[in-house]
Amino acid sequence: MENDGHRTVLWRLADTVRLQARSGRDVTGSWMDLAVAGMALPPGVVLDGEAVVVVDGKVSFEAAQSRAASSPARARQLAEEHPALLIVWDVLALPTGDVRARPYEQRRALILDVLAGLPSPSPIQAVSATDDVEVARVWYDRLVASGVEGVVAKLGSAPYRAGRSSSWKKVRHAETVDAEVVGFTGAAGRPRALAARLPDGRVALSQRLGARLAAQVAAALVGVAPAAARGRAAGGESFTVAEPGLLVEVLAGTTRHAVVTVTRVR
Known part of the structure; x- marks a missing residue:
């Protein structure tokens, strides 16, 4: 299934946990409740x-956006009201060691095995x-009412590949596609x-x-090239x-034209 949140990689290091956005930006301060929960994982995971973030029984993209754009102090306040979940895909x-070369079917079994060692209940x-x-x-x-965007179909024999891959496909309720932000006016x-x-x-x-x-875009931009670029x-x-790394959703029906409609930041 595909949820309505922020793509995040969790690194369990020797003595701490680091959370990283798709762009590579450190977002540990925004999701400190998840970092604390991640300390129960074995180092190296x-x-x-x-x-x-779930609000009133529904996954809320707005709540996740607010958390991601907040200062660490404000993010802690938001976490007290609505704790976050990390829904692990891979x-x-x-x-x-590195398991990215293994087939997804094997990696799925490894996910279940490593998460089984967490205290229950866990936000991970x-x-x-x-x-x-x-x-x-x-x-x-049936799950669209709970904020689930759709489903993702993955090839069980495929290794892990960062970014887009022909081995998986998103099937969303909304007719949108992902696009990489390469600049702005x-x-x-x-x-x-x-x-x-x-x-x-x-x-x-x-x-x-x-x-x-x-x-939201201004808060998510990782960096801007010199004005001369x-x-x-x-x-x-x-x-x-702009530096690469930021993805947005655009209406699929507008991509045939010179001007596209952005619906949200991924």
Whole structure:
């Protein structure tokens, strides 16, 4: 299943826990409750998953966004009201070493084994999974009300690969696709529009961002290239180049055109 949260990698180091966003940014301060729970894992474990926040029985993307954009002190306050969960999709390493080359079926068994050693209940949980197509269809149809975005189909024999892979496919309720942010117009602290690299490789400029989405993008941008670094979208529009790492969802129906509609930050 696919949840509505923030992609997060948990590193259990020798004497601490580090949480990392998809971009590589350290987000431990935003998800300190998960870091504390991760201390119960054996050193050397690296987990790939999604940090989610449940509000009134439903996974809330807005609550996860608020947590991610907050200062460490504010994030602790939010955690007291609505603790986070880390829904684990995959395992990259164990105390015995790197397991990314192993087939997903084996990695899934390793996930269940390592999480079985955590105190119960734990906010670090394995994502629900099945090899029964009918069960997956029931989940897809019935769990949307609880904030589950859809399902992810993975090839059981595939090794772990970072980024996009032909061995897995998202099946969402919303007709959206992921696009990489390669730049923006306006100021870094208040971007007007985004230059997004679409799945077909084209770079297109988005429609003007609303105030709330612009603030979320500004908080999520890892870094900005020097002002002299400029790029051009497929339609000829100029933009300031941004460092890679940030993904956004765009409406799939708009990707055929020169201007796309951004729905949210991934």
